[in-house]
Amino acid sequence: MFLSKVLFSLCILLHLWTTATGVDNRKFPSNFKFGVATAAYQIEGAWDEDGKGENIWDHLTHTTPDLVYDGSNGDIACDSYHKFDTDLGLLKDLGVDYYRLSLSWSRILPTGHIDGQINEAGIAYYEDILTKLQENGIEALVTLYHWDLPQSLQEDFGGWLNETIVDVYANYARLAFDLFGDKVQHWITFNEPHIFCLDGYETAGKAPAITDAPGIDLYTCAHMVLKSHARAYHIYDNEYRETQKGKISIVLNTNWFEPGSDDEKDSEAAERHLQFFFGWFANPIVHGNYPQVMIDRIGERSEKEGFNKSRLPEFTSQEIEDIKGTYDFIGLNHYSTSLTQWIEDNEIGEPSSLNDISVKVYDDDSWESSSSDWIKVVPWGLRKLTNWIKDNYNNPEIIITENGFSDTGEIDDPRRLNYYREYLSSLLEAIYDDGVNVTGYTAWSLIDNFEWLQGYSAKLGLHSVNFSDPERPRTPKSSAKYYKTVLATRCLVDECIE
Numbered sequence: 001m002f003l004s005k006v007l008f009s010l011c012i013l014l015h016l017w018t019t020a021t022g023v024d025n026r027k028f029p030s031n032f033k034f035g036v037a038t039a040a041y042q043i044e045g046a047w048d049e050d051g052k053g054e055n056i057w058d059h060l061t062h063t064t065p066d067l068v069y070d071g072s073n074g075d076i077a078c079d080s081y082h083k084f085d086t087d088l089g090l091l092k093d094l095g096v097d098y099y100r101l102s103l104s105w106s107r108i109l110p111t112g113h114i115d116g117q118i119n120e121a122g123i124a125y126y127e128d129i130l131t132k133l134q135e136n137g138i139e140a141l142v143t144l145y146h147w148d149l150p151q152s153l154q155e156d157f158g159g160w161l162n163e164t165i166v167d168v169y170a171n172y173a174r175l176a177f178d179l180f181g182d183k184v185q186h187w188i189t190f191n192e193p194h195i196f197c198l199d200g201y202e203t204a205g206k207a208p209a210i211t212d213a214p215g216i217d218l219y220t221c222a223h224m225v226l227k228s229h230a231r232a233y234h235i236y237d238n239e240y241r242e243t244q245k246g247k248i249s250i251v252l253n254t255n256w257f258e259p260g261s262d263d264e265k266d267s268e269a270a271e272r273h274l275q276f277f278f279g280w281f282a283n284p285i286v287h288g289n290y291p292q293v294m295i296d297r298i299g300e301r302s303e304k305e306g307f308n309k310s311r312l313p314e315f316t317s318q319e320i321e322d323i324k325g326t327y328d329f330i331g332l333n334h335y336s337t338s339l340t341q342w343i344e345d346n347e348i349g350e351p352s353s354l355n356d357i358s359v360k361v362y363d364d365d366s367w368e369s370s371s372s373d374w375i376k377v378v379p380w381g382l383r384k385l386t387n388w389i390k391d392n393y394n395n396p397e398i399i400i401t402e403n404g405f406s407d408t409g410e411i412d413d414p415r416r417l418n419y420y421r422e423y424l425s426s427l428l429e430a431i432y433d434d435g436v437n438v439t440g441y442t443a444w445s446l447i448d449n450f451e452w453l454q455g456y457s458a459k460l461g462l463h464s465v466n467f468s469d470p471e472r473p474r475t476p477k478s479s480a481k482y483y484k485t486v487l488a489t490r491c492l493v494d495e496c497i498e
Contacts, residue, residue, distance in 0.1 A: 023421055024428040025497055028490040032431075033139075033440040034483075036091070036462065037100035037402055039146040039191070041074045042449040044104060046081035050121035053110025055148040056159070056207040067209065070455035077450045078465050079472045081125065088132055090446060090463055090474060095487045098139035100401060100442050101129070102146035102191065103180075105172055112150030114171035123179055130183035141401075141442075142180065143188040143251065144173055144232065147196045147206065154208050160197065160221040166228045173232035177240045187236060187248040188331055188401070189229040193281055194253060197221035202353060205453060215351025216311050219298070223313040226284050226323055233326035250285065251331030251401045254278040256381030256388075257340045257361070265342035269359040272297075273340050274388065276357045286393045288324035289315060298356050304348045311351060329439070330389060333402035336374060337381030339364060368415070372406035372451075372458045377415075379422035383430040390436045397437050400427070404444035406451075409459040416462075416479040421492050428492070443483060447474055 041057045048054070061073035080087055091099055105112060107122035133140050149159050157164045173189070181187075199205030201217035210217065229250050236248045257273045259266035275283070275291040283291045290312060298312040315323065341360040349355075368377035386398060405419035420443065430436040448461035456467055462480035466473050486492060 022425065023492050024425040024432075025491070025493050025495065026428055026432055027496045027498060028428065029431065030490075031439070032490070033097035034487045035096045035098035035100055035139075035141065035440065035442045036094065036446040037141075037442045037444050038080070038087075038102075038446050038449065039143070040102045040104035040107070041077070041146070041148045042445075042451070043078040043080040043087075043447065044107075045074065045076040045079045047073075047075045049081065050125070051107075051110060051117070051119040052104065052122060053106035053112070053119075054151040055104065055106045056151050056154050057148050059151045059154075060207040060209055064209070067204070068453050068455045069457050072450065072455040074450040076472075078447055080447075083472065084129055084132070086474060087446065088136065090476075090480075091133075091138055092136055093476075094462070094480065094484050096138060097487075098141050098185070098440070098442075099133055099446075100141040100143065100188075102143035102148075103176060104148055105145065106148065106150040108175070109150065109172060110152075112153040112168060112172070114168075114175055118175075126180060130180055134183050139185040140183060141186040141188065141399075142176075142184045143191050144176055145169070145189065146191040147200075149208075159208065160224050161201070161217055163224065165224050166231055169228040170231040170235060174235050174239070177236055177244070181236075181240050181244040181246065184244070185246050186329075186399075187246060189232045189248065189250050190225055191251045192253040192333055193222060193225045193250070194277060197225065198353060215353055215356065218353055219312050222280060223315075226281065227319060229285070230319075230323040230326045234322070247328035249327040249329045249331055250281065251333055252278055252281050253333035253402070254385065255334070256337040256378070256385040258337055258381065258384070260339040260341040260360075260362070263342070266340060269342040270340040273338075273357060273359045273361065276353070278389075279392075282330070282389075282393055284315070284320075284323045285327050286324070286396070288320045294356075297358075301348065301351070301356060305351055327396065329397040329399050330393065331399050331401040332386070332389070333444075334382055334385060334400065335403060336376045337367075337378035338362065370406040370415075371408050372454065375406050377405070377419055377422070379419075379426040381426075382423050383426040383434070386427070386430045386436045386438060387434050390434070395435075395437055397439055399440040399442070400438065401442045402444040403441065404460045406458045406460050408457075409448060409464055411464055411475055411477050413477045413479050416477065417482045420479060420483060420486075424486065424492055 047058050065071045130140050153159050196206050197218045201210050201221050202214050204211050254277045257270040259270045275293050279291040299310040302310045338361045343360045345358045346355045363376055405416040445461050447463045448459040448465045451458040463474045463476050
């Protein structure tokens with residue numbers, strides 16, 4: 001008994017010493033899963049091959065290439081359309097439990113419509129990927145929509161600004177469930193709607209880069225996305241879950257917003273920003289309606305701006321019931337943290353979401369930077385954020401569906417390696433010390449790829465891709481070797497305690 005107590009005490013001391021040095025030395029739970037992620041437009045290439053239709057990113061990069069930092073596009077990207085077997089080899093070598101990928105809507109339905117041409121070559125491509133994953137014991141986590149709307153849907157009726165999209169998306173989702181559901185363990189309806197609604201319809205930071213109605217269109221987009229998400233969830237729940245036995249949800253993104261001081265106003269500003277950022281989508285899905293702070297602030301400003309009703313659309317009572325509870329887990333994309341400061345509301349004038357939020361957001365100069373200005377290395381933010389989700393959304397199952405670091409493409413990448421180690425350490429603390437229900441972690445990304453308007457200037461892959469070589473060879477980075485070891489040992493350091 002005495003010896004057991006001594007050994008236990010030594011283990012505790014070892015754990016305390018290791019965490020004091022910044023890295024948790026406990027093993028991840030035995031049921032915790034690890035994966036990597038990619039997205040169709042960012043890696044596939046073959047933009048017009050084998051019957052694929054044009055999507056809004058094809059259109060944007062071809063018509064306004066100056067919007068992209070290096071004038072590049074995803075026409076070839078990593079050429080994964082022709083090189084999936086190579087990428088499968090990378091997945092197997094890493095030892096991942098699952099692979100998060102997205103379907104290209106226009107590769108399956110070139111016009112976006114179910115009653116248009118169904119592209120058999122596109123179906124065969126994804127069937128091959130999913131079959132090979134299944135044969136190799138790698139689970140599939142499949143995103144239905146990762147920002148690449150078929151261009152014809154944008155042109156025909158305005159894409160996510162038109163109620164018609166709800167039925168069109170529902171038909172696409174049902175087809176995907178029908179075709180691939182027996183090989184998919186987790187479905188994601190949408191990736192980061194906050195980003196493609198805000199940047200697509202207000203800031204011009206993402207396709208379709210429309211800025212016609214700031215402070216209006218982004219909320220319309222989100223409204224249609226939430227209704228589309230609910231439709232897809234219920235289709236799966238009612239028609240496919242019993243036989244396919246998978247899970248379905250949505251992926252939401254947010255920074256952690258830390259109060260810039262001990263002032264209560266800064267705390268209120270941080271909470272407000274979290275609600276406008278994450279709660280915008282999480283609140284309807286979990287609790288049934290938009291956050292009250294959004295309803296109040298947008299309604300009040302809309303009235304002062306001369307609108308006869310709020311710029312934030314209202315759900316009917318039936319829609320509230322339909323949307324509430326449409327999640328089997330919460331997919332969380334998280335990269336960084338920001339500080340927040342309370343400021344006086346901007347004067348009434350041109351509507352905008354920034355005026356609706358009215359919070360100053362900034363970084364601490366001491367935080368380590370990356371090659372992308374939106375990623376700072378702040379590991380403790382992940383622990384605080386997952387705790388906030390636990391406390392505000394009924395302690396849901398959380399899968400970290402993206403987390404990663406941007407540099408300029410070094411093969412020896414100790415900064416990325418350290419980023420993963422520190423963020424995973426923070427995650428261990430959230431799991432063991434705070435009881436947060438995180439069940440999986442997904443590194444972004446498997447390979448360097450087309451990073452939207454940053455083009456190929458930002459590298460976030462575990463494997464380098466030589467984009468100047470037509471063969472697009474992949475080379476593992478130091479971080480890939482570290483991640484492989486973590487997956488094999490379930491441990492962040494050389495010696496772990498159980």
